[in-house]
Amino acid sequence: MKEITVISGKGGTGKTTFTANLASLLDNLVLGDCDVDAPNLHLLLNPVNISEEIHKGAKVAVKNQELCIDCGKCYDYCRFNAVTADDYQIKNLKCEGCGVCVEVCPTDALQLEAIETGTLYQAESKFGDMIHARLIPGADTSGKLVSEVKKKASAIAKEKKKEWILIDGSPGIGCPVIASLTGSDMAILVTEPTLSGFSDLKKVIEVVKHFKIPAGLVINKFDLNKKISDRIEAYCQKEDIELLTKIPYSRIIVESLKKGELFVDNDLDLREKMLSVKSKLNKKLEVE
């Protein structure tokens, strides 16, 4: 069983579109959407949810006003500015659930309680089982929800003896991305030939190197700026990251997306490109 996580650093480079199209070409697959901030994979794959569970990913401090003596210790010790200065109320959006205020409170007026941070869905798509999630807006710890998506995807893959786990990762370089990558056999980095895309790609490469995860490169819309595309290619060669494919700036892709279709079904050249990605993945992951 091999787990591949698709990430992009910069948003909007085509990560989800790439993931959906690759998914249609892989057999024996479990899908996971770890982009819990902006989960879009389901919009292309139209999975049918078969079960859902509420995820309690975070704890917050809850105060019993009757026991509070307004001593302000919780305010003094909280390092996350999660206690209001005037009347010592807990700001849920800022509370990290560390428990320091609970510890220092002399009257036991505070305690930690688990709160709902999102919902985890197990679904069936036409390309295999799919796990996705929805974060409650404003909630913290998307990293934990990401880990739950991966855990579930992995459990299903084991149970059903699947060959591939394909993860649509989160953008950025912080907590959710690190959670998306943990334990993956390989990362696919989807970028675009813009200075921002390149700048963000460098950061993402640092992250995959930091966590020692082998990576492959996809340059989307490569002919939008061939100069930068070439620079990205050269940079990745130096970093020992294999180029998996370059996808053109194509109207067919835009139109397919609008209709909620996959571009591999609408263009033979693009399909060939994606098939070559598949064979490179097979080679890279089975040879080692």
Add this chain to the structure above:
Amino acid sequence: MRLRLAWEDIIKLNPEISLSILSGKGGTGKTTLAVNLALTLGNVQLLDADVEEPNDYLFISPEIENKEMESVMRLIPEVDDDKCTACRKCVDFCEYNALAMMLDKVLVFEEVCHSCGGCKIVCQENAISEREKELGKLRHDNQDEIDFWQGELNTGEEKAVPVIEKLKTKIDRNKKVIIDSPPGTTCPTVEAITDTDFTVVVTEPSSFGLHDLKMVIEMLNEIKQPFAVVINRAEADSDYLIEDYCQEEGIKVLLKIPFSRQIAELYSNGKPFVNRLEGWEEKFKKLYQEIREEAARHERNNSNQR
């Protein structure tokens, strides 16, 4: 007529406003709007709070790495093995499993440590002290018309909020403040937009764009933040996706930036388009005027409620 006068009075009273620019998913044009708007207005402070992937510098200050830099630190516990009695209190206390006991020695996993300081408080032997570790950086380039600040999260670090908090301490209310926020709906985004007078949400007319826009709006309503929408990559045959939704919800669409290969190419080279394509300076000026009016209107509604 009277109403208009009232808004103008308020605008006079609050000469400058602070604005945050946000999107549900990345890559919708947040940077494009922030940068081009900042270049249009004089006396601006632009703060790039998209600390995981800051990109404004490419357009505003490509050499920012050589400019003024300030570290953002966090605290990591250190255990004095001589004083430690292996009582496990710190290990049991830590909600993040950042401490573990191995062969009567406490190990610290700094990557998962949230720097809450709880372990130090619960240790009765005074065996825990804290040392500083760099979490991120602020960079600064003060130019003629734009005072530019950028927050940056270091590789391998998870928590963007402290960097954004530090960045916000640099806000200068005598200037037109524009904060380029991290995309999404989680803590870093909320941190970046809280305390700004108004938020502009950038979206694109696709099913992805609409889906993520709805998530952002849910969050904005939750924290009662006033906002309006700008459509990027607008196209005649698909704008209805966003426009219909906004109309139903009573949300104002302030501007459309068209789908254009020319704009995309300029962007790819780190070039703003406002001073290169005809007519855009006026459009951005008008946009800012409308934003101020919207912000003032909201301010007025709010004071009415009080």
